[in-house]
Every structure is written in structure tokens, then in C-alpha cells.
Amino acid sequence: MAAMASSSALTLLVLTLTAAAAAAAPATASSTPPPFSCGPSSAESSEGYAFCDAALSPAARAADLVSRLTPAEKAAQLGDQAPGVPRLGVPAYKWWNEALHGLATSGRGLHFDAPAGVRAATSFPQVLLAAAAFDDDLWFRIGQAIGREARALFNVGQAEGLTIWSPNVNIFRDPRWGRGQETPGEDPAVASRYAVAFVRGLQGNNTSLLQTSACCKHATAYDLEDWDGVARYSFVARVTAQDLEDTFNPPFRSCVVDGKASCVMCAYTAVNGVPSCANADLLTATVRGGWGLDGYVAADCDAVAIMRDAQRYAPSPEDAVAVSLKAGLDIDCGSYVQQHATAAIQEGKLAEQDVDRALTNLFAVRMRLGHFDGDPRANVYGALGAADICAPEHRSLALEAAQDGIVLLKNDGGMLPLDRTAVASAAAIGPNADDGAALIANYFGPPCESVTPLKGLRSYVGDVRFLAGCTNSAACDVAATDQAVAVAGSADYVFLFMGLSQRQESEGKDRTSLLLPGMQQRLVAAVAGAAKRPVILVLLSGGPVDVSFAQSDPKVGAILWAGYPGQAGGLAIARVLFGDHNPGGRLPVTWYPEEFTKVPMTDMRMRADPATGYPGRSYRFYQGDTVYKFGYGLSYSTFSRRLMSSTNKTTFSSTTVLDALSSRETTLTEEEEGSASSYYHVDDIGTDGCEQLKFPATVEVKNHGPMDGKHSALMFLRWPNTEGGRPARQLIGFRSRHLKVGETASLRFDISPCEHFSRVREDGRKVIDTGSHFLMVDDHEMEIKFEA
Numbered sequence: 212m213a214a215m216a217s218s219s220a221l222t223l224l225v226l227t228l229t230a231a232a233a234a235a236a237p238a239t240a241s242s243t244p245p246p247f248s249c250g251p252s253s254a255e256s257s258e259g260y261a262f263c264d265a266a267l268s269p270a271a272r273a274a275d276l277v278s279r280l281t282p283a284e285k286a287a288q289l290g291d292q293a294p295g296v297p298r299l300g301v302p303a304y305k306w307w308n309e310a311l312h313g314l315a316t317s318g319r320g321l322h323f324d325a326p327a328g329v330r331a332a333t334s335f336p337q338v339l340l341a342a343a344a345f346d347d348d349l350w351f352r353i354g355q356a357i358g359r360e361a362r363a364l365f366n367v368g369q370a371e372g373l374t375i376w377s378p379n380v381n382i383f384r385d386p387r388w389g390r391g392q393e394t395p396g397e398d399p400a401v402a403s404r405y406a407v408a409f410v411r412g413l414q415g416n417n418t419s420l421l422q423t424s425a426c427c428k429h430a431t432a433y434d435l436e437d438w439d440g441v442a443r444y445s446f447v448a449r450v451t452a453q454d455l456e457d458t459f460n461p462p463f464r465s466c467v468v469d470g471k472a473s474c475v476m477c478a479y480t481a482v483n484g485v486p487s488c489a490n491a492d493l494l495t496a497t498v499r500g501g502w503g504l505d506g507y508v509a510a511d512c513d514a515v516a517i518m519r520d521a522q523r524y525a526p527s528p529e530d531a532v533a534v535s536l537k538a539g540l541d542i543d544c545g546s547y548v549q550q551h552a553t554a555a556i557q558e559g560k561l562a563e564q565d566v567d568r569a570l571t572n573l574f575a576v577r578m579r580l581g582h583f584d585g586d587p588r589a590n591v592y593g594a595l596g597a598a599d600i601c602a603p604e605h606r607s608l609a610l611e612a613a614q615d616g617i618v619l620l621k622n623d624g625g626m627l628p629l630d631r632t633a634v635a636s637a638a639a640i641g642p643n644a645d646d647g648a649a650l651i652a653n654y655f656g657p658p659c660e661s662v663t664p665l666k667g668l669r670s671y672v673g674d675v676r677f678l679a680g681c682t683n684s685a686a687c688d689v690a691a692t693d694q695a696v697a698v699a700g701s702a703d704y705v706f707l708f709m710g711l712s713q714r715q716e717s718e719g720k721d722r723t724s725l726l727l728p729g730m731q732q733r734l735v736a737a738v739a740g741a742a743k744r745p746v747i748l749v750l751l752s753g754g755p756v757d758v759s760f761a762q763s764d765p766k767v768g769a770i771l772w773a774g775y776p777g778q779a780g781g782l783a784i785a786r787v788l789f790g791d792h793n794p795g796g797r798l799p800v801t802w803y804p805e806e807f808t809k810v811p812m813t814d815m816r817m818r819a820d821p822a823t824g825y826p827g828r829s830y831r832f833y834q835g836d837t838v839y840k841f842g843y844g845l846s847y848s849t850f851s852r853r854l855m856s857s858t859n860k861t862t863f864s865s866t867t868v869l870d871a872l873s874s875r876e877t878t879l880t881e882e883e884e885g886s887a888s889s890y891y892h893v894d895d896i897g898t899d900g901c902e903q904l905k906f907p908a909t910v911e912v913k914n915h916g917p918m919d920g921k922h923s924a925l926m927f928l929r930w931p932n933t934e935g936g937r938p939a940r941q942l943i944g945f946r947s948r949h950l951k952v953g954e955t956a957s958l959r960f961d962i963s964p965c966e967h968f969s970r971v972r973e974d975g976r977k978v979i980d981t982g983s984h985f986l987m988v989d990d991h992e993m994e995i996k997f998e999a
């Protein structure tokens with residue numbers, strides 16, 4: 212999130228130790244009551260004011276409250292730590308709370324230090340691993356569980372706010388990005404579906420009372436921490452209209468339009484010279500106007516201050532405050548706006564109406580959270596309490612999510628799954644074998660439990676010899692390698708738990724290499740050379756790692772990617788290794804080779820530029836070699852997929868499209884003079900027209916055994932060529948299903964040509980080409996034609 216949120220490696224470790232020590236202590240019911248307004252027992256009576264009248268709309272109530280504030284009181288509300296207004300019975304409020312993959316202490320409002328209170332919360336897998344499940348029902352249930360735990364923590368008086376600054380739905384554009392782990396990956400369709408599912412879960416389904424408020428961050432095109440002297444605070448990203456429209460913005464659009472998120476956070480990034488938090492076109496015209504945000508716009512921490520300091524965009528603090536509030540910002544993370552808003556008004560740079568608009572947006576969200584309706588323990592979420600945090604169903608969901616995300620990358624000769632009765636002894640070697648910090652990654656709170664891979668392995672094998680072999684993921688030494696070789700030679704099976712940690716990839720830190728850090732590669736090779744049979748390599752990492760040495764080494768029999776798997780991660784890994792779970796995860800990002808690091812991280816272009824040797828980014832555009840491709844993942848079973856049309860409609864005649872165009876002017880446009888290609892503008896087809904063009908397609912999936920398991924089918928669209936920046940292919944849908952051995956399922960995909968067949972032109976406009984389009988599942992294709 213933030214300047215202040217960035218934990219150094221040191222604080223991280225200290226926190227982690229505390230976290231590991233904090234067992235889920237049962238909390239007493241009689242904790243401090245949550246703060247509220249407008250009830251007989253609220254601190255100061257506010258009853259009788261219009262803002263307490265639940266019959267009015269949240270906006271009307273908020274406007275009434277704002278009208279009662281003095282200018283000084285108004286300015287004081289514009290930072291993440293908002294003071295109370297005792298004379299009106301309005302309590303203080305903490306806007307900044309984090310729950311990326313479980314309730315986290317990285318914000319200001321959530322607390323786990325009450326001696327007799329709640330001491331821990333469920334830690335789900337880091338987002339990139341959950342994304343690998345390609346399952347939006349799973350993402351919804353995770354969001355829902357986190358939202359329930361937040362409400363419960365609030366009800367017991369340990370949360371000073373219910374506005375949560377999650378999820379992070381930036382596109383994982385470059386494999387080196389330190390925060391790529393926090394995102395759903397490189398594909399805009401996956402990120403969009405993740406945003407919608409997670410936000411719906413977090414906010415709950417009651418439109419008149421939010422369970423919590425979710426915030427999609429960081430709009431937009433933010434995906435660089437610190438690379439070759441370029442830092443996120445001053446980076447000016449050059450982004451094309453085409454990339455903005457079909458890559459960076461779609462997750463934010465879905466988040467607001469379909470997920471109904473009540474907040475969007477603007478990023479530090481200056482896109483084409485304009486800092487995102489000062490960009491009226493983004494915040495007001497697009498997010499609020501075009502997408503219809505009903506909620507507030509928050510600035511990433513210190514994003515306003517850096518407009519003057521790091522970015523030199525605004526000459527004075529007052530100018531920075533004025534330009535951001537006028538652009539549509541509603542609240543700052545930090546105190547900069549609180550400090551300088553009054554002067555900005557006095558200097559005539561900012562109008563009081565701009566402040567009133569911001570405050571009305573802010574208080575309306577607090578109204579929708581039910582904080583102005585009397586004691587919140589009497590509302591529909593009021594029964595949630597300590598017993599709902601670390602609840603058994605949340606713990607098992609954390610395990611399920613980790614299992615479903617784990618990706619099997621290599622399995623020579625069907626070495627896995629292992630038969631536990633055949634494994635008399637095992638060696639667990641590597642820095643990530645017994646490190647609780649590697650489970651919970653970043654943005655964490657104290658987990659309910661911490662099952663490391665070593666612990667998971669020990670629940671299957673009696674004799675497990677453990678050696679970290681490295682001081683940490685960066686530093687393995689030669690002496691340890693000798694020891695590791697000795698341990699490896701003495702065991703039946705050798706498991707290596709290698710990978711990355713927050714030392715290499717984190718907030719504020721990008722990688723410079725894609726290889727395993729330090730001497731890890733050498734350690735793996737030495738151990739593999741000494742082991743009795745091929746070793747099993749388990750990678751704990753966020754971003755992709757170039758492990759081509761292990762891919763091609765016959766002494767490495769199997770490779771698993773387990774992300775940063777959350778509190779139950781070690782058990783999930785063991786269950787996969789021993790066949791109690793059949794792996795079905797698929798990579799949500801392209802695994803590039805080390806040579807990709809010659810591409811400047813600051814080059815934002817998605818599309819390749821063969822003339823200059825620029826290879827492009829993500830499976831949609833990248834033209835170079837890969838270590839593993841997007842969507843790759845093995846199973847213990849063989850699944851077949853068959854693409855079928857459930858209608859016979861494979862040709863859309865011009866009359867169909869023109870019908871869809873209803874009363875509009877005909878809009879068939881010629882690409883350019885002399886060109887055979889032509890297209891329709893999606894805007895011209897309109898909402899109703901787009902509705903008429905929809906049709907279903909079916910993918911028949913069969914599990915040929917030998918194990919039951921979950922499978923995700925991915926459907927892509929291919930265009931006849933990649934001219935004009937058309938992607939090589941584009942994911943348009945995915946569905947997952949658990950299938951018993953021999954079982955067949957028909958998975959229905961709802962195809963919307965406006966959404967799925969459209970492409971974005973260089974000018975940023977969305978069009979549907981006439982001519983052929985190909986639906987793809989594996990290498991089965993179905994041709995769909997739009998006639999001119």
C-alpha cells in the first residue's frame with residue numbers, strides 16, 4: 212500500500228514470530244463495544260438529527276451531517292485517521308484497514324493485541340496462489356469469510372473501521388514486480404473475475420447494509436516498486452490508450468461495475484505525466500462517471516504529498532491538495548490533506564464544495580456500514596463474534612484454497628503421488644521448509660495456526676530429517692551444502708523447499724533476477740546428485756522463477772509451485788504429495804526465462820515490437836521462449852476437453868448485427884483505405900444489442916482417471932491474425948468442476964461477442980471485426996463469423 216506500510220525485512224520477522232506464537236485464543240464475549248452514532252446508548256446523543264434518520268438515503272444523511280460541520284472539522288476528516296466530532300456524537304474512525312488474504316495488521320484499525328480478546332485470524336493463501344485455482348466461487352467464499360471475520364472483530368471492539376483496502380487487482384505485468392504476489396496474475400479477464408468475486412464476498416449481499424467496504428487498488432497501471440534507480444513514487448509510466456483500455460483498466464471497471472465496490476484507490480503512478488490521484492479524467496470522468504462508483508476514492512499512502520515532493524507535479528502542498536480533491540479524490544492516506552486543505556481553501560485554490568463532496572462520499576459509506584444506526588450489534592451482522600474468527604469452516608477453506616491453487620509443474624514417470632507406506636524416511640531440505648513467514652507472505656495478521664511444509668510432511672512420515680541448508684532464502688553456504696548432501700543420501704525420499712521470500716520480492720522491492728536466489732540452485736543440484744532417487748522440488752514464491760535447470764534435470768523428479776500458501780499451506784502441500792488431493796492449479800502468469808530481465812521494467816508496453824527486439828508481455832503478446840506457459844498445470848489424472856456449440860449459430864449475418872444495432876446509424880467501418888477488414892464499434896451496438904448477440908458454448912470435460920479431482924477448463928479467443936495489436940489469444944472464460952473418475956460434465960460458457968470478440972484499437976476504442984473468430988479450448992477450435 213504505502214510508504215508507511217512497507218515493512219522492512221526486519222520488522223517482518225519480528226511480527227512473524229509474534230504471529231506464529233499467537234494461537235487462536237478463545238476470546239471473551241464481554242469486550243469493548245464498537246463505536247457508533249445515533250442510538251440511545253451512543254457516547255453523545257445524536258438522536259433527532261436528520262443524519263440519524265435511517266429512512267433517508269445514505270447520501271442525504273451524509274449531506275446533512277456534512278452541513279453541520281465547521282470548516283476546521285471538515286478538513287480534519289480528510290485523512291485516514293479521522294477524529295470524532297463529540298458535539299454531534301460522531302465517533303472517530305480509522306479508514307485504513309487491510310485484508311488482502313485475511314485480516315492484516317498492516318493498516319491502522321485492526322487489532323489482535325487485546326490480552327483477553329481475539330488473538331488471530333484466518334490466513335488464506337497469498338492471492339496469486341488462490342488465483343491459480345481459476346475458480347471464482349472459491350474467491351467469493353474467501354472474500355466472504357474475511358468479511359465475516361472483519362465484522363466479528365468489529366463487534367468485539369477490536370476494529371476501528373470496516374473500510375478494507377483490498378483487493379489489489381493490478382495486472383502482474385512484469386515477473387520481477389515485488390507485489391505481483393498480491394494480485395490475481397497477468398490476465399485482465401482473470402483479474403476482473405477475481406475482483407468481482409472477492410468484493411462481493413467481502414461486502415456481503417445486503418444492498419442496504421455493507422458487511423464491510425472493499426477497495427480496488429491501485430488505479431491504474433501500477434506495477435513497479437524500485438527498479439534500476441526508478442522508484443514507484445516518481446515513476447512516470449508511458450502507457451498506450453490500447454494497453455490502458457484492454458489490459459490495465461478492465462479489472463477496475465469490473466470491480467466497480469459488476470462487483471459494486473464502494474471504493475477505488477488511486478496509485479502513485481503518474482500515467483503519461485499525470486499522477487493518478489490528480490487525474491480528473493480517471494477519477495471523475497471514468498471511475499465515478501463512466502463506471503458509476505457509489506463510494507469513495509482513496510489515495511495510496513502519501514500519494515498526495517509525493518505530488519509535490521517526489522513527482523514535482525504540484526509546486527506547493529496546497530496545490531497538491533487542491534489538484535487531487537478537484538480531480539475527484541475523497542480521502543488521503545496520511546495527514547497531508549488534513550494539514551493543508553484549510554490553507555488551500557484560504558488561498559482560493561480549492562472550493563469548500565469540493566471538500567463537501569468528498570466528505571459526503573465518505574460519510575455515505577460509513578452510513579452504509581451501519582455506523583449511524585445505533586448499536587451495530589443489533590443489526591443483521593450483530594451476531595457475529597469471536598467464535599466466527601478462525602472458525603473451523605474458515606480454517607478448512609484456507610486449506611482447500613491452498614490445495615486448489617498448488618500447481619504441479621513436473622512429474623516424471625508419475626513419481627507423484629507417493630505412497631506413504633513406501634516412505635520410511637524423508638529429508639526436508641531448504642530455507643522455506645519450516646519458515647512460518649513464507650506461508651503468510653505480506654499483508655498478514657497473526658494466523659490461527661501455522662502449518663509449515665515440514666510439519667505437513669511429519670503428519671505423513673514418521674522419520675523426517677530437516678535441514679534449512681541456508682540462513683535464509685538468499686544465503687545458502689557451502690558448509691550447509693555438504694551437510695545437506697549427507698542428509699539427502701541417508702533418506703528414502705528427499706523434498707527440497709526452495710524459492711523466494713519477502714527478502715527478494717515485496718512492497719518497495721522488485722527482483723533483478725528470475726533465478727533462484729543465492730546458492731539455492733547449487734544446493735538443489737548437489738542434493739539431487741546425492742539422493743537415492745529423483746528429488747521432489749517444492750517452490751514457495753510469488754512471482755515466477757526460472758527453474759529450467761530443474762526442469763531438464765532427470766534427478767529432479769517432480770516440481771510443485773505452492774505460492775505463499777497461507778496458514779495451512781504445509782498440510783496442503785503434503786496432501787498433494789501423498790495423493791490425498793489431486794492437484795488442479797494452473798499458472799496465472801507466464802514463467803519467463805532469465806533473459807527476460809534484459810527488458811527494462813519501466814517499459815510498460817504489453818505489445819511486442821519486433822523491430823527493436825522488444826518481446827512483449829504476458830501470454831497475450833509475448834513472443835519469446837517460456838519456462839512454463841500461462842495456464843500450465845498437471846494433474847494426477849488425465850482430463851479431456853471438447854468444445855461444443857449448444858446452438859448452431861456460428862455465423863452472425865450482417866442482418867443479425869444490424870438488428871442488434873436497433874435504431875442506430877449503420878456503423879460498419881472500413882479499417883483503412885484498400886483494406887479488406889472492417890468492424891463495428893461496440894459502443895454503437897449498445898447494451899441491448901450486445902444482449903441480443905449472446906450465445907452459449909459448452910465444454911465437455913471428462914476425467915479418465917486414475918484419481919478423482921477438480922479441473923478448470925479455460926476458453927480462449929483467437930483472431931485470424933495479430934495485426935493492429937490483436938492479442939495472439941485472449942482468455943474469455945474459465946469454469947472448474949470436481950469430477951469423479953469416469954465422470955463427464957458439460958460446462959456452459961456464456962459468450963458475449965461484445966465483451967469476448969471485441970478488441971481494442973490503438974486509439975483505445977473497442978470494435979468487433981467482421982470475418983472469422985475462433986473459440987479455442989486446447990487446440991480444438993470453433994469458427995464464429997461476423998459477416999459484413
Ligand SMILES: *[C@@H]1O[C@H](CO)[C@@H](O)[C@H](O)[C@H]1NC(C)=O
Nearest residue numbers: 355412414415416417418419
Ligand atoms: C445473503 O447471503 C446469505 C449468506 O450467504 C444468505 O443466507 C442470504 O439468503 C443472502 N441474502 C440475499 C438477499 O441474497
Ligand SMILES: *[C@@H]1O[C@H](CO)[C@@H](O)[C@H](O)[C@H]1NC(C)=O
Nearest residue numbers: 416417418419420581590591
Ligand atoms: C439487509 O439489511 C437491512 C438493514 O439492516 C435489514 O433490514 C434487512 O433485513 C437485511 N436483509 C437481509 C436479506 O438480510
Ligand SMILES: *[C@@H]1O[C@H](CO)[C@@H](O)[C@H](O)[C@H]1NC(C)=O
Nearest residue numbers: 855856857858859860861907
Ligand atoms: C443443430 O443442428 C442439428 C442438425 O441440423 C439439429 O439436429 C439440432 O437440433 C440443432 N441444434 C440446435 C440447438 O438448434
